[in-house]
Amino acid sequence: MGRGSIDAALLDAHARHDHAALVSLYAQAADMFEESGEEDAACFYLTHAYVFALEQGLPQQAGLHARLCAKGRDRPRDGQGIGSAAPSYPWARRPHHLPW
Amino acid sequence: MLKRIDAALEEVRKPVSTANGLPNVFYTEAATFAEEREAVLFANWSAIGFASDIAGPGEAMPIDFAGMPLLAVRDREGTVRVFQNTCRHRGMILIEEKRTITGAIRCPYHSWSYALDGELRATPHVGGPGHNMHDDICREALGLIEIRSHIWRDVIFVNVSGNAPDFEIYAADLIERWREFDQPLFFGGADSAFQLEVDCNWKLAVENYCESYHLPWVHPGLNSYSRLEDHYHIEAPGLYSGQGTHVYRPMIDESGSRFADFAGLHSRWESAAEYIALYPNVLFGVHRDHAYAIILQPVSHERTIEHVAIYYASADMLAGDRAELRAANSGMWKAVFEEDIFVVEGMQRGRHGVRFDGGRFSPVMDGPTHLFHAWVADQFVAAGHGA
Ligand code: FES
Ligand SMILES: [Fe+2]
Numbered sequence: 001m002g003r004g005s006i007d008a009a010l011l012d013a014h015a016r017h018d019h020a021a022l023v024s025l026y027a028q029a030a031d032m033f034e035e036s037g038e039e040d041a042a043c044f045y046l047t048h049a050y051v052f053a054l055e056q057g058l059p060q061q062a063g064l065h066a067r068l069c070a071k072g073r074d075r076p077r078d079g080q081g082i083g084s085a086a087p088s089y090p091w092a093r094r095p096h097h098l099p100w
Numbered sequence: 101m102l103k104r105i106d107a108a109l110e111e112v113r114k115p116v117s118t119a120n121g122l123p124n125v126f127y128t129e130a131a132t133f134a135e136e137r138e139a140v141l142f143a144n145w146s147a148i149g150f151a152s153d154i155a156g157p158g159e160a161m162p163i164d165f166a167g168m169p170l171l172a173v174r175d176r177e178g179t180v181r182v183f184q185n186t187c188r189h190r191g192m193i194l195i196e197e198k199r200t201i202t203g204a205i206r207c208p209y210h211s212w213s214y215a216l217d218g219e220l221r222a223t224p225h226v227g228g229p230g231h232n233m234h235d236d237i238c239r240e241a242l243g244l245i246e247i248r249s250h251i252w253r254d255v256i257f258v259n260v261s262g263n264a265p266d267f268e269i270y271a272a273d274l275i276e277r278w279r280e281f282d283q284p285l286f287f288g289g290a291d292s293a294f295q296l297e298v299d300c301n302w303k304l305a306v307e308n309y310c311e312s313y314h315l316p317w318v319h320p321g322l323n324s325y326s327r328l329e330d331h332y333h334i335e336a337p338g339l340y341s342g343q344g345t346h347v348y349r350p351m352i353d354e355s356g357s358r359f360a361d362f363a364g365l366h367s368r369w370e371s372a373a374e375y376i377a378l379y380p381n382v383l384f385g386v387h388r389d390h391a392y393a394i395i396l397q398p399v400s401h402e403r404t405i406e407h408v409a410i411y412y413a414s415a416d417m418l419a420g421d422r423a424e425l426r427a428a429n430s431g432m433w434k435a436v437f438e439e440d441i442f443v444v445e446g447m448q449r450g451r452h453g454v455r456f457d458g459g460r461f462s463p464v465m466d467g468p469t470h471l472f473h474a475w476v477a478d479q480f481v482a483a484g485h486g487a
Contacts, residue, residue: 043230051211051224057203074232077221077239 001028022052023060043073050074105132108458109486112477116470121458122477127301127451133401137166139483140380140476142260145270147382147395148172149256150409151180152287153198158216160205161198165258166398170247171195172256173205175216180251182258183218183244194244205244218244254285254411255382255393273339274378280365281386285411286418291427292410294434298441300448302398303476305406306377308444309394310468312343319439333467334376338475341468342376342383350389351432353425359389362413377468379475389413390429394437402448408437 001009006029013021026049033042046068053061068074108123125132148165149172157176162169162185171185171194185194192209204213204221213222220239227234248259250267252275257267264270275282287293298305308314312331315322327347334342348371352358365388373387383394390412397405410430412418417426450456461470480486 040230044225047224047230047232051206051213051222054204054213054222055202055206061203068232073230074222 003029003032006032019052019056020058023049023056023058026052027060027064039071043068043071046071047073105480106485109477109480112458112473113481116461116467117463119461119470119474121461121470122303122473123458124451124454124456126303126476127401127448130401133166133301133398135480135483136476137168137398138261139485140479141166141398142168143479143483144264144380145250145257145259145267146380147255147378147393148182148258148397149395150287150293150393150407151251151254151256152409154180156200158201159198160195160201160216162193162195164397164399165260167400168260169193170258171205171244172249173201173216179217180249180256181217182247182249182256184247186245187212188220188242188244189223214244218246220244253384253391253393254287254409255395257382271339271378273336274376277336278374278386280369281362281391283362283364283413285391286413286415288410288412288426288430289418291423292412292430294408294430296406296408296434296437296441298404298406298444299402300404300444301401301451302381302396302404303472304444304447305394305396305404305440306379306381306383306472307469308440308447309375309377309383310341310343310472311466312345313462313465314443318443319436322436334374335467335471337471338478340376340378341471342374343468344372344374347371348373348387350387351425351429353428357425359412359417359422359425359429360414361388362391377472379472392433406437408433 006025010022010025010029013025026045030042030045030049033045046064050061050064050068053064065074069076105123105125108120111120112122113119126136146165148163148170149161154161154172154174157174157178160171160173162171169185171183172180173183174180186192187194187207187209189207189210189212192207194205194207201216204215206213211222211224212220215221220242222232223237223239224232226232226237248262250257252267252271268275312328315331316328330345330347332344332346334340334344350358369388373385375383375385377383381396381398383396385392390410392408392410395407397407399405410433
């Protein structure tokens with residue numbers, strides 16, 4: 001896909017609220033700019049791919065995040081995966097389960 | 101206005117036989133509602149929603165609590181948390197409609213993204229395009245603001261101020277009173293839930309719920325089997341109040357079948373039922389074969405939404421062959437609660453009578469209602485009003 005057709009596909013995916021498609025399209029755009037050595041543009045698209053993968057809990061998030069970290073554009077966090085961080089309030093540590 | 105409230109509070113806090121009810125401004129003025137929000141609704145454990153409404157992992161539900169935007173979320177381990185539904189960046193509302201979050205809560209404005217435990221996970225472009233961090237932006241300090249919460253009998257309670265005693269202490273007396281009913285509740289589902297929107301202050305729904313005095317007049321059908329003299333007052337000053345009946349009869353369908361009972365109940369529950377307002381804003385009912393909760397959502401000083409959910413004693417009661425009986429039970433309760441609408445809305449309009457002094461209580465029949473008024477007055481005194 002060329003730059004123009006990726007742009008069109010991105011607009012279309014946004015219009016359809018197809019966030020899974022956004023992840024792969026933004027990642028493709030990032031790859032393209034990375035190949036042509038346009039690092040800032042690559043990181044811009046990588047960021048979008050990562051955020052939409054994070055939003056949906058998609059497995060690609062780890063790889064995308066690692067690439068951003070390797071480029072000094074983001075940083076690793078403590079703990080693994082969503083929901084593993086210690087909650088900020090003591091009462092949040094007591095799980096509230098359904099009664100059944 | 102504050103002076104007027106201060107003098108009136110003392111009248112409310114007198115014994116029931118000489119007390120007056122809360123003055124009109126508690127029902128008719130937005131300014132008093134704003135104070136009440138802090139002193140009564142936020143300072144205590146208030147009900148905001150049902151845990152069964154976010155039964156699945158990742159389900160998130162926005163809730164307007166007296167104008168404060170909240171977000172109730174169930175994480176993948178089953179833990180329910182309540183957050184302020186406000187992004188830590190520029191204050192955008194995060195979630196507009198109930199939905200399932202499969203990964204993170206992404207703010208629709210600039211896409212700061214939060215984990216289901218509130219942790220801020222992504223701050224895209226915060227250090228410029230393609231730069232997702234900045235030395236001055238500490239994600240660890242910018243998680244969603246968590247609101248202290250607790251679930252009891254499927255009701256999600258919040259203490260917005262963070263200063264109330266733990267819920268188990270706050271509600272200890274009622275938890276103990278209904279210890280026998282402390283067993284799994286099976287929410288009846290769509291046919292066992294309904295909402296009523298009423299043009300009245302939320303407190304009027306509590307006041308009306310607490311007393312049996314109106315039953316023969318407003319619910320003549322109910323009274324045909326549950327007479328006034330079969331009811332007793334439930335009075336726990338400063339905590340909760342309501343009424344009980346000695347003549348509850350389970351609903352039976354044409355084939356003679358009925359809902360299963362909760363296990364191990366004392367024999368007195370064979371014909372007893374209790375209806376209790378846990379202050380400030382949740383109304384509970386328990387019977388041998390079903391229970392319900394009504395959450396009063398205070399929309400404004402003159403508008404309330406009543407959220408009703410009905411529960412059964414076993415999973416079998418949720419089956420299709422019980423659907424008709426469940427619908428009949430829901431219909432029965434809906435009819436009863438609808439019969440109360442003209443009085444709560446009528447009392448709201450009556451409160452615009454500027455010469456009304458808050459009213460007098462029947463020293464014999466209105467004890468539970470007076471206890472609620474006195475508790476509200478106590479909350480205002482605790483917040484710095486009064487002598
Ligand atoms: S207001 Fe939420 S990301 Fe900007
Ligand atoms: Fe009633």
